Amino acid sequence: MDKQIIFEDEQIRVIFLKGNSKELIFSFGDLITRAKGLTINAEKSLAKYEYNVIGVMPKIKSWFPAASMQAMMSAVQPILDQFETVVGYGGSMGGYAAIKYSKLLKMNRVIAFVPQYSIDPQEIEDRRYTEFFDESLHQDMHITTQDVCAGSEYIVVYDPYYANDREHYLKIKHILPQLHTLHLPFTGHEALSVLASSSLLNDFIRHPWNKNYFYQQMRTVKKKSKFYYRTVINNLLSRHSAALGRILRSNDLQLEDQYLDANLKQLITRIMLSRRQVTEQDLQKLGIKVNLPQDNHPTQLQDCYGNFLVFNIISNKIESYPEEAIHLNYKYLIPLLIKSSCIVKIELNNERYIVGMNDRRVMKLFKEDDALSTDMSPIVVKKYPEYYVLSYKEQNMRCDSLGICSFVEPPLLDEEKFILA
CATH class of the missing domain: 3.40.50.1820 (Alpha/Beta hydrolase fold, catalytic domain)
Structure with missing residues (x-):
């Protein structure tokens, strides 16, 4: 033309x-x-x-x-x-x-x-x-x-x-x-x-x-x-998560795995799992893959807010949740295997996995006997007389009141100290 x-x-x-x-x-x-x-x-x-x-x-x-x-x-x-x-x-x-x-x-x-x-x-x-x-x-x-x-x-x-x-x-x-x-x-x-x-x-x-x-x-x-669903989720989730649950249940959609960014996936899983407003099938509609374990394990480490550390297999991050949320969503929220100073591990489908992370804060699971990729380092737990600390290189993991965990430089604060419950 x-x-x-x-x-x-x-x-x-x-x-x-x-x-x-x-x-x-x-x-x-x-x-x-x-x-x-x-x-x-x-x-x-x-x-x-x-x-x-x-x-x-x-x-x-x-x-x-x-x-x-x-x-x-x-x-x-x-x-x-x-x-x-x-x-x-x-x-x-x-x-x-x-x-x-x-x-x-x-x-x-x-x-x-x-x-x-x-x-x-x-x-x-x-x-x-x-x-x-x-x-x-x-x-x-x-x-x-x-x-x-x-x-x-x-x-x-x-x-x-x-x-x-x-x-x-x-x-x-x-x-x-x-x-x-x-x-x-x-x-x-x-x-x-x-x-x-x-x-x-x-x-x-x-x-x-x-x-x-x-x-x-x-x-x-x-x-x-697909842009509509991403926009609505971003704007609606924090205020009306129940409405999002209804949208997911009443619509037959299938978003691609990379359609939602990692931060939005984490926000969705945290809010929706905490309030138990979605199922595995609902999350899969959003392109959020779920690999379910066969067995449930007791929670171990507790943060200063009274929540418990788990590995969220949907967001692929270590997070902390209230005990009730973990009980309701035990298929997705996997406890860390902690007994003493060691590398942080979890158990899925009767196999143990090391939790690794790189400098971009991307976490990944490796089978216990497999080699880490060159950009990954294991997250380790350090046992002290009155508390435990999770570390990545020289940084320690801190949990906030919402259960979001991040790695920060010293000095060590109460938010970075965990007890074995």
Whole structure:
């Protein structure tokens, strides 16, 4: 498809992608999808349906200053005059621009994901983007009634539970009382990534407004989006772990092993196992592999908070848990075999394993008679008259009140002393 730069200054680059549609789409970039060559925001999805597109791409994080937008009009106007249907589309900074310049660009419909009302610290409490506010560029940058068209359709998608975006939404809603709103709970500021879909974008552009229809299409996209589950887990887990358990039980998904990072896997297993809100099958849906032992063993070392040390075979880390949590989840939480000064070991399926770790704090199990890899060193336990200490090289293991264990430099504190219970 034919594509060319039609305007450029220090702030924006404007690119025209010629298609075969009766609609003209203004697609605005955001902080991530800034100007790079001839690339246009959502270009792959828009080109699939052969839309005519004017991509307005920010060169820096400057929220489409009014002076640049006015300056581009001489290049844009001849193209704009050829179309009766004009649609604006963008997310975050791009969502702001789609609404702010909807009247200037004669838009019939605007689709804005998690848009801002302003980044002026005098106008908004949200401080995520105030470092990019430049008074010389952003005089009166907030969205006003003069910027919008009473006869146009405005659709905003956002997470009503995310306070920062809700503040912007409520101010925009005050300007646009007839605003069409679609909620995407527990996704934070990631709505555009969660709903990345060519067919859904095509619906947003062409399908008549019908809230039930759009929610149905959004649900279809969400269920196929691994990014959705990762985002919801990250935002929902600490506050509503029971809800996550219900999501896992009611959805047939299978994430790849590397889809969730190690820290998120550890957070999931700690919270969900402590509250016994998932099963082995639920964890496997999240790509968390489980190798179950055949037998249960009594807990041995106790930290200063009254919790007991175990090796979590899901997160592959030494952690501490309350006795009740270990009893409920004994298949996953394996006690350390400790009697005196020795190398830390556990027993799985009637075989003993050494717990090794490298300088990147990655733990790994080695069969008792196997050689360690060159980057690994064993974790050792040192017995003293009144307590035990677990060490990796010159560092000692410390447990916090939440049961997260880390290795720290001396001096030795109470959090690094364990007793044999």
